[in-house]
Each structure stands twice: as C-alpha cells, then as structure tokens.
Amino acid sequence: MLFSSYAAPASPDEVIALLGKRNNRIAAGNLWLRMSRRTGGTMIDLKNLGWDQIEETDDAYLIGASVTLHMLETHPGLNAMTGNLFADAFRAIVGVQFRNAATVGGSLYMRAGFSDLLTALLPLNAAVLLYPEKEIPLAEYARLAPAGELIRGVRIPKQEVRVAYRALRNTAGSVPVLTCAVAARGSALYAAIGARPMRAELIGGPGEAPESLAAELTRLTYGTNRAASEAYRRHVAGVLFARCAGEITGKETQA
Amino acid sequence: MNITFVLNGKTVHAETAPDENLLSVLRRCGVMSVKCSCDTANCGCCTVWVNGKPTLSCAYPAPRADGQEITTLEALTEEAESFAAYMADEGADQCGFCNPGFVMNVLAMKRELTDFTEENVRTYLAGNLCRCTGFASQHRAVAAWLKNTGREAAEV
Numbered sequence: 001m002l003f004s005s006y007a008a009p010a011s012p013d014e015v016i017a018l019l020g021k022r023n024n025r026i027a028a029g030n031l032w033l034r035m036s037r038r039t040g041g042t043m044i045d046l047k048n049l050g051w052d053q054i055e056e057t058d059d060a061y062l063i064g065a066s067v068t069l070h071m072l073e074t075h076p077g078l079n080a081m082t083g084n085l086f087a088d089a090f091r092a093i094v095g096v097q098f099r100n101a102a103t104v105g106g107s108l109y110m111r112a113g114f115s116d117l118l119t120a121l122l123p124l125n126a127a128v129l130l131y132p133e134k135e136i137p138l139a140e141y142a143r144l145a146p147a148g149e150l151i152r153g154v155r156i157p158k159q160e161v162r163v164a165y166r167a168l169r170n171t172a173g174s175v176p177v178l179t180c181a182v183a184a185r186g187s188a189l190y191a192a193i194g195a196r197p198m199r200a201e202l203i204g205g206p207g208e209a210p211e212s213l214a215a216e217l218t219r220l221t222y223g224t225n226r227a228a229s230e231a232y233r234r235h236v237a238g239v240l241f242a243r244c245a246g247e248i249t250g251k252e253t254q255a
Numbered sequence: 256m257n258i259t260f261v262l263n264g265k266t267v268h269a270e271t272a273p274d275e276n277l278l279s280v281l282r283r284c285g286v287m288s289v290k291c292s293c294d295t296a297n298c299g300c301c302t303v304w305v306n307g308k309p310t311l312s313c314a315y316p317a318p319r320a321d322g323q324e325i326t327t328l329e330a331l332t333e334e335a336e337s338f339a340a341y342m343a344d345e346g347a348d349q350c351g352f353c354n355p356g357f358v359m360n361v362l363a364m365k366r367e368l369t370d371f372t373e374e375n376v377r378t379y380l381a382g383n384l385c386r387c388t389g390f391a392s393q394h395r396a397v398a399a400w401l402k403n404t405g406r407e408a409a410e411v
Binding site for chain 2: 006070
C-alpha cells in the first residue's frame, strides 16, 4: 500500500496543514510516486485548487503548478515567444499520454538532474511561486533540496528572446544524457546545462560572448553514471552548446 | 472510498482504494481493453482519455477520476474498426496486446493535431511501445488511414 488515505483539499491552507504530517505527499502526475517504496500517509491531490491554468498578464505568463507539460508545449503564446522551446524540449519525454499527466510543479519539485523542463526554463529568467506567497528565482530554487514546500506555479517574464534547445538521449524516449538550452536576450547570452548528471545550472550574463560561454561550460562539474561518462558529457555539452548557439546567432561557434 | 465518474457516456459508481490507479478500477468495471504492461508509465498500453486527453491510466490516481469523463476503446468501436482495417492491411496487427492503447492514441492524435507531418505523427505516437512490429507497418497503416480520411500534412 502506497497511501492509506486520499485528500483533495479545496484550499492551499488545507494542503499546507496536510503537509505538516511527515508521511503525507502531494501526488502531481503520480508517474514517479507510483513506483516509490512507501507506505501509509495521505495522498494529497491539488486538483481542486484551480492551479491547472496558464494565465497571461501584461508582463508575464503565470504557469499553475498543475499545468501539464503537454499544455506548456502546445501554448500558442509561449510557443510564439520562445520559438517552440517547450515543444522542442519535451517531444522526447516518453509520449503525449505521459506529458498529459506530468506537471510543471511535480517536475520542478523533484529537481531531477535529467529534467528537460528545468533546463528549458532556466535561461528564461523564470521564478518559482510558492504558497504562502514567496517568489524564488528558479536558478536559486534549483539549488535547494526539496523540503516539503508547496509550489503554486512558475512565472515566465514576457521577453524578446531567441532560444534553442538540444538534448542527447542514448535511446529515444529515455532520460537525457545531457541537456542544453541557450538564450539570447538583448546583449545577454545564457546557457543552462543539465543532466551532467547533476541538476541544470545557469551560466552567462550581459555582454557574454558565445566563445567565453563555451569555455565556461567546460568548467562546470560533470559526472559519470551508467548512461555516460564525465568526459563524454563534457564533450557533448560543448557540441550541444555550439549547435544551440549556432541556431540562435546564425553562425557556428567553436565547441 | 466511493467515486462517481462518466465512463463511455454512462455515469458509474465504483469503489476504490485511496492509492489505486484508474486502470484497476476500469478493469473491475468490465473494461478489458485497458492493460498494464510495463508498469513504469512508459508503454502506453493503458491509454484512456480523461476529459478527451490521452492519459496513462496506470498512473492516474483512481480517486482523481471522481467527477471526470473517462473514454475507453469500448466507446469508439466503429472508428477503431475502420482504423484496424488499415492495420490488418499492413500486417501491423501481430500479437495485438498493445493495440487498444495504440488505437486510443491514434484517435486522440486525429482530433488534436492540425498538421499531420510524418515527424508530428511519430512524435505523437512515440509513447506507444510495440514489441512485435518495429513500428514501420504501424506507421504505414496510420499514414494510409490519415490520407483516406482527409488528414494530411499542411501545405508548405
């Protein structure tokens, strides 16, 4: 038995109260949770909170925690702003049925190293919205350990951006061996490199040149696991970065 | 606990454990087209529509289905049979275990996509694994069926 009871609270305060008990968990997409070894406690379902919408304001897109990956990848406004970034980043995540279940909040809370979502969001200057009201820059949030916090959503600022995404998978549909997103905003250039296999990290800033960013990403920490070696990942990071940078600047850079 | 949902157009009351998945409840309701194959939310054999969207019923918490509209292959017999004829023509129907989930996703794709390029179709159907066919015959069947039902890649 995974859980001994189920609750779908009508208010976030009730969710917070339930999270006060150690064994209770939020079930988001329930894709990883269902395979976990755990017993007892309450499965908390956020379905009655209305956090499954993408709201457009004057200066941002507010993505509810229960918005699915498929909603994000098919949103016309986000696709227009980012040149189909999320469609590019998610198309190899298992299948549409999986992405109709996997949620933005669930993925970000896990902070998985292989997260295509985390890698794609980082260079967009996104922020995580918590309940009670608190906003944390995503780059900062990604470094924190999961601590039972309640994610309400994500804010993606509206921006003029050119962004490209590449990931390498050993097998179609499996988790990536390396992920790379590169974004140019004004004179600033950013890159997020994930699945190293550590969580994605954001580098770059105003006035950054592709060549200096390419050098910087070789200095990130990479690791070895069953899927790939540290040296291979470091090499692939340079290749994927060069392809992304080439796509957004229209010229090749040295990897 | 008790849940009430709409199954293939009819209101159904069912008993479920708090941590049960929708797939198990559906099979207890006599819906035998949904199957658990991989048990890791990867293969697509358990695909049903929740409020019209293709979803893995092996991972969908059954209590969450309360108040939702669930559609399975049993409600789409006529359309499924028309597509199945194309599968048979291409020899794409081998052991048949994955067929119901695959057909549910093909029919969902037909409703959702607007541009049926080969890449879009392959991406949409990537979450349905088949151990027999190698997918080529399935994709030939899908392409022929789409063409004959007026769904093709948009003009470039």
